[in-house]
Structures are given as C-alpha cells and as structure tokens.
Amino acid sequence: xxxxxxxxxxxxxxxxxxxxxxxxxxxxxxxxxxxxxxxxxxxxxxxxxxxxxxxxxxxxxxxxxxxxxxxxxxxxxxxxxxxxxxxxxxxxxxxxxxxxxxxxxxxxxxxx
Amino acid sequence: xxxxxxxxxxxxxxxxxxxxxxxxxxxxxxxxxxxxxxxxxxxxxxxxxxxxxxxxxxxxxxxxxxxxxxxxxxxxxxxxxxxxxxxxxxxxxxxxxxxxxxxxxxxxxxxx
Numbered sequence: 001x002x003x004x005x006x007x008x009x010x011x012x013x014x015x016x017x018x019x020x021x022x023x024x025x026x027x028x029x030x031x032x033x034x035x036x037x038x039x040x041x042x043x044x045x046x047x048x049x050x051x052x053x054x055x056x057x058x059x060x061x062x063x064x065x066x067x068x069x070x071x072x073x074x075x076x077x078x079x080x081x082x083x084x085x086x087x088x089x090x091x092x093x094x095x096x097x098x099x100x101x102x103x104x105x106x107x108x109x110x111x112x
Numbered sequence: 113x114x115x116x117x118x119x120x121x122x123x124x125x126x127x128x129x130x131x132x133x134x135x136x137x138x139x140x141x142x143x144x145x146x147x148x149x150x151x152x153x154x155x156x157x158x159x160x161x162x163x164x165x166x167x168x169x170x171x172x173x174x175x176x177x178x179x180x181x182x183x184x185x186x187x188x189x190x191x192x193x194x195x196x197x198x199x200x201x202x203x204x205x206x207x208x209x210x211x212x213x214x215x216x217x218x219x220x221x222x223x224x
Contacts, residue, residue, distance in 0.1 A: 004154075036215075042217070043115075043116075043215045043216055043218060044155070044203065044205075044215040046212055046213075046214075049212070089154050089155075091154075098160055098167075098168070099145065099168060099171070100145075100147075100155070100213060102154030102155050102156070103154050104152075104153055105152070105153070105154050
C-alpha cells in the first residue's frame, strides 16, 4: 500500500541553522507529494508541493525536490527562524486518488 | 476570505454517548474530506465526498462512524456509542479541483 515515513522528532535547532527533515514514500505509479505545516494552535496548512519527478516545490524559504529514484521528498531550509517552530507533515496522494496519506509528523523547535 | 470551519472545537463525551461533529467547507468547494488525528500522529483518512456523494468511506474504522453531506455543502461526522479509542482530533478539509486541500482547525474529541 501507500505509505510515508518521516524522520523522527523532535528536532531542535538554533536560529539560522540549516534544516533537513527526511521523508521517503512507498506508492504505486506517480503520486503527488506535499509538505504540510501545523503551527501551534492552528490548522494544517499546505507549505509546498510537487506533482512529478524532479519537480521542486518551494515556499517561505523551504524547498523539497521530488526524487523518484530514491522515493524521497526531503524538506530543507537554509536558515531557520524561531517562527518556523511547528510540526511538519510529509504527505502523498496516489495518482488518480484524492485522499492524502500522511507521515507521522516531525516537531521542530527553533531556539533564539 | 472564510476558510474551513468546524464545530465544536472541543467535545467531551462519556463512553457510550453519541456525538456529531460539523464541518463548513469553503464555499464552492466540491470535495470534502474527514481525517482522524491521534495524539502525536499524522492525520488518517476517514471518508471523502464529492458534492453530496460519498465516494470513499474506506477509512471509517467501524460501523459506529458515519458521515453525511446531504446538500453538498455542510458535512456531519457522527460517532455512535463512543469508545475511549475514538479520542482524537477530527479534521475536515475541502478542495476545489486540484489536489490542494484546505484544512479546518479540527474538533478535539475526548471520551471519558
């Protein structure tokens, strides 16, 4: 079946550090891939997405590249800020399907 | 503009009680999804509507759970004879045509 595996948290970094949160997936066909973010006290928000191999999604300084050969979609940011503290979820939806399959989430804390 | 809204935001139920959770999607969004998010986990798909038609209910965990969207707008998720394992955050999401789903803030259900 379809599944998403994320780097386990929590992750704690200092401000301006480089961030990587690993995400790998298992799926048939060509899924679309997503990163969602959940800030404290708020609902899930789409951060970025990629719909085909080698696509790069980017938003708010975050990037992730759809790597079909390694079935990965790692989230990166060059210089994190305190305001990036949140829970990050990697997700996919299978080609032709609507429902999202989520990873377990990675809690990120950025210290000043 | 108005996003997805859910009510109530918090619900405490005694074991065995019935509960009803409401979702108001973004106006004009044809697709509506329900997800269940256990503490410390990623959301898991429950069911999906396109307009008033329930096209996928494969994620509903038991026959105590059912959902409806009679006029293709507001949706209600009903849980009968609640059990402790039903304690979770219930998320509603809506989308227009693309794969981008917009999430509500969730209803936190606690069964005592």
